[in-house]
Amino acid sequence: MNVPEDLKYTVEHEWIRLEGNRATIGITDYAQDQLGDVVFVDLPAVGQEVQAGGNLAVVESVKSVSDVYAPLSGRVVAVNELLKDAPETLNQDPYGQGWIAVLELTQPDEVQGLLDAAAYIQHLSGA
Amino acid sequence: MVAGLKSTPLRAAHELLGARLIDFAGWAMPVQYANGILAEAAHVRREAGLFDLCHMGEIWVTGPQAEAFLQGMLTNDLTRLPVGRAQYTLLLNPAGGILDDLVVYRLAGGFLLVVNAATRAKDLAWLEEHRPAGVTVEDRSQATGLIALQGPAAEAILARLAQPSPASLPFYGAQEARIAGRQVLVSRTGYTGEDGFELFVAWEETPAVWEALLAEGGVQPAGLGARDLLRLEMGYPLYGADIHEGTSPLEAGLGWVVKPDKGPFVGREAFLQQKEAGPERRRVTFTQESGPVPRAGYPLIDEAGQVVGQVTSGGFSPHVEAPIGMGYVQAALARAGQALAVEARGRRLGIRLARGALVLARTKGTTPGGSTKVR
Numbered sequence: 001m002n003v004p005e006d007l008k009y010t011v012e013h014e015w016i017r018l019e020g021n022r023a024t025i026g027i028t029d030y031a032q033d034q035l036g037d038v039v040f041v042d043l044p045a046v047g048q049e050v051q052a053g054g055n056l057a058v059v060e061s062v063k064s065v066s067d068v069y070a071p072l073s074g075r076v077v078a079v080n081e082l083l084k085d086a087p088e089t090l091n092q093d094p095y096g097q098g099w100i101a102v103l104e105l106t107q108p109d110e111v112q113g114l115l116d117a118a119a120y121i122q123h124l125s126g127a
Numbered sequence: 128m129v130a131g132l133k134s135t136p137l138r139a140a141h142e143l144l145g146a147r148l149i150d151f152a153g154w155a156m157p158v159q160y161a162n163g164i165l166a167e168a169a170h171v172r173r174e175a176g177l178f179d180l181c182h183m184g185e186i187w188v189t190g191p192q193a194e195a196f197l198q199g200m201l202t203n204d205l206t207r208l209p210v211g212r213a214q215y216t217l218l219l220n221p222a223g224g225i226l227d228d229l230v231v232y233r234l235a236g237g238f239l240l241v242v243n244a245a246t247r248a249k250d251l252a253w254l255e256e257h258r259p260a261g262v263t264v265e266d267r268s269q270a271t272g273l274i275a276l277q278g279p280a281a282e283a284i285l286a287r288l289a290q291p292s293p294a295s296l297p298f299y300g301a302q303e304a305r306i307a308g309r310q311v312l313v314s315r316t317g318y319t320g321e322d323g324f325e326l327f328v329a330w331e332e333t334p335a336v337w338e339a340l341l342a343e344g345g346v347q348p349a350g351l352g353a354r355d356l357l358r359l360e361m362g363y364p365l366y367g368a369d370i371h372e373g374t375s376p377l378e379a380g381l382g383w384v385v386k387p388d389k390g391p392f393v394g395r396e397a398f399l400q401q402k403e404a405g406p407e408r409r410r411v412t413f414t415q416e417s418g419p420v421p422r423a424g425y426p427l428i429d430e431a432g433q434v435v436g437q438v439t440s441g442g443f444s445p446h447v448e449a450p451i452g453m454g455y456v457q458a459a460l461a462r463a464g465q466a467l468a469v470e471a472r473g474r475r476l477g478i479r480l481a482r483g484a485l486v487l488a489r490t491k492g493t494t495p496g497g498s499t500k501v502r
Contacts, residue, residue, distance in 0.1 A: 036147075036352070037165045039443035040419050040450070042472075058472070060420050062164045062352060062443055091163075 001124060002029040004095055008111065009120035010071045015095060016114060023072055023111075026099040027059065027090065030124055035061040038090040041083040044101055048076045052110050057100050059090065072110045074103030135181035136272055136333045144348050152245035154182040157350040164352035165445045171319055171357055172446060172486075175278035176349030177340055180325065181333060184247030185271040186254065189237030192261040197238055200257060200393055201231060202376065204386040208233045213299045213316055216384055217376055218250060219394025223401060224372040225379065226253060228364070230316060232301055239327075241273070243366045257393075272333030277323030277357075279489065280345045285324055288339060289313060293324060298491040307339035318354060320361035320488040356442045359451060362412045362483040368423060369410060369439040369453050377406040378455065380482070408436065409461035412453050412485055413478040414444075419471040421452035421478075428468045428475065435460055438469060446486045456480070 003009070008016040013031035017024040032038065042058035050056055050070040057068040079101045082089055090098040105111075115123065132155040141148065146157035157179060159167060170176055188197055198205050203216035210233050218226040227246040232239040242250050247268055254264045276284065286292040289304040293313045296302060301314040312327040328336050340346055355365065364370045370379045376398060387395050387402075415421060421441035426434045436456030444451045452469070460467065465480040 036159060037163045037443075039165075042419060058419070062356065062420070063158065065419075065422065 001033070002095070003117050003121050003124075005117045007095065008071075008114035008116060009123075010069070010114060011123055012069050012071075014068060014071050016071050016111075017099075018111060021105050021108060022077070023074065023103045023105055024099050025056065025068075025071060025101050025103065026094055027068060028120075029094050032091045032094045032098070035059060035064060035066060035091075037062050038087045041080075041087045041090060041100065043079040043081075043083065044076045046076050046079055049106075050074060050076065050103065052107065060087075068100060070103070071114060072103060072105055073107040074105040076101050077104045078102040133182075135179055136330055137179045137181060137274075137337055140334060140337060141179065141348075146348070146350060149351070151351060152182060152243075154244060156182055157348070158352045159350040160348050162347065164350065164356060165443070167347065167349040167353035168356045168360075169445050170347050171278045171321060171349055171353060173278070174345040174347075175276055175280040175284060175323075175343075176319075176353065177337065177346050178275040178277065178349050178351075178354055179337070180273040180275055181330070182244040183273055184240075184242040184244060184250065184266070184268040185273070185327070186240040186242060186247070186251060187237055187265045187267055188240060188254070188262060189265070190262040192259055193238055193263075196257070196259060196262045197231065198389065199391060200254065201229075202385040202392060202394065202398075203231075204389040205231070205233070205238075206389065210235060211301055212297075213301055213314060214384075215299075217381060218253065219376070219385075219392075219398070220372060221393055221397065223375045223394045223397025225366075225370045225374055225376065225381075226250065226372060228366050228370060228381070232314070234301070234312075245367055270330050272328045272330045272336075273325060274328070274333065274337055274340070275317055275319075275323060275325045276340055276346070277317045277319040277349075278321045281321070281323040284340070284343045284346060285313065288343065296324075307335050309336055311336060315491065317490070318363060319357040320363075320484065320486060320490060321357075322489055322491055355440075356444065359412075359440055359442050359453060360444050360446060360484070360486040361488060362453065362481070362485065364410065364453070365440060374410075374455075375401055375406065377401050378408055379410045406458055408455045409458050410439075410453065410455055411436075411461050412481045412483060413451065413467075413469075414447055414481070414485060415450040415452065415469060415476055415478045418450065418474070418476040420450050421454075421469045421471060421476075426470045427454055427456055427478070428470055429460070430466075435467065444485065450476075451485055452478070
């Protein structure tokens, strides 16, 4: 499984790319592999406020419906419109073109609770 | 996750192919391989897919009274079934509910009933309970392997591998053949809407036949996920999801395999009563404009916002290129082209009803005791 060094992670298999006060969020390579073919992504609305641990998006594969939790609290400032027409991008490029949303963080201290790549790999090996 | 489950003789082969195994009716079965469900389904429609169906039940009914006994248990008319042919049929309970849907073969050695894995034990008990003297009911499920080769390339592949070639076998016809040195009952049946074959082989010899087929160009393994999607595209009901003891043949659109004129059988009176009154709901298929996949239990809603039905199966079709589903709606609304909505997690999405296949079937011809429709 691909786990890029420069990202943060959660035990719920989300990845977070931190840039200043903004966080880009997606699901990991492991998560997309477990889900199988993604056929629909329910994106949040731009401007929506989310709390850490609350629902951010819903990813549907042929066989399952999975919630994507907001790993951090913030306001949604961008969503990946590409996923509306090409949800399979989430399988093909989970860390790149398959990003889900960008948050402007309201509780930046919460990033202390995220996993680094090594800790996420350890979590996967124990899963 | 799959510990404690029954294994088919192909489990090791599935694991080597990178299959994801799930619990299906107590069996560890491949839901998909490395390519994924959508690619596997598309490959079956384009070339040929190989399916492990060893979990399905094979029940033999033999003896001088076997035909009379089954005529009284099954809904279709066995007198229309010649030797070497198969027929789609139902087992009903006295209230007219569907106990199982199955395929019955008339073979030289007796009648072979191919039943769903989840209903095998129930069917056996039901048949045993009604069995008269002079009839033997034998469960050979654990001795009989079953694999399916489905897709437009299936005939040419088996023409190369099987002696004799099944190329001239009619739809729902079956004959003995040898494949990879093994004795196989080759049947021109399937659950995908494509031309194809189902191969019955001795349990322990199944891997040899599987490997021989997989070695052919154009053949890729396909899991239960692809099988479910392909049957959904064809409008074929899945027992336990779309049909069960609480649904009747008329509601399910399966009245064409019930032949009340043949004489008495379990469920006949209930069937005739409902035929007289007309069913209150009917099974339909539908395509959805876009949005989330329709899932079992989602309500179907009319223009006024009234609940008029419910989804029983859903998926995303790579061939329709849209979400598709199956369910029941009030009989008056069960018309091809009827516009309704599905309520999916708080949002309403437009759907358009159909009464059967959403993708054109490419099977060969008609079935004994039925119209051109198949299971």
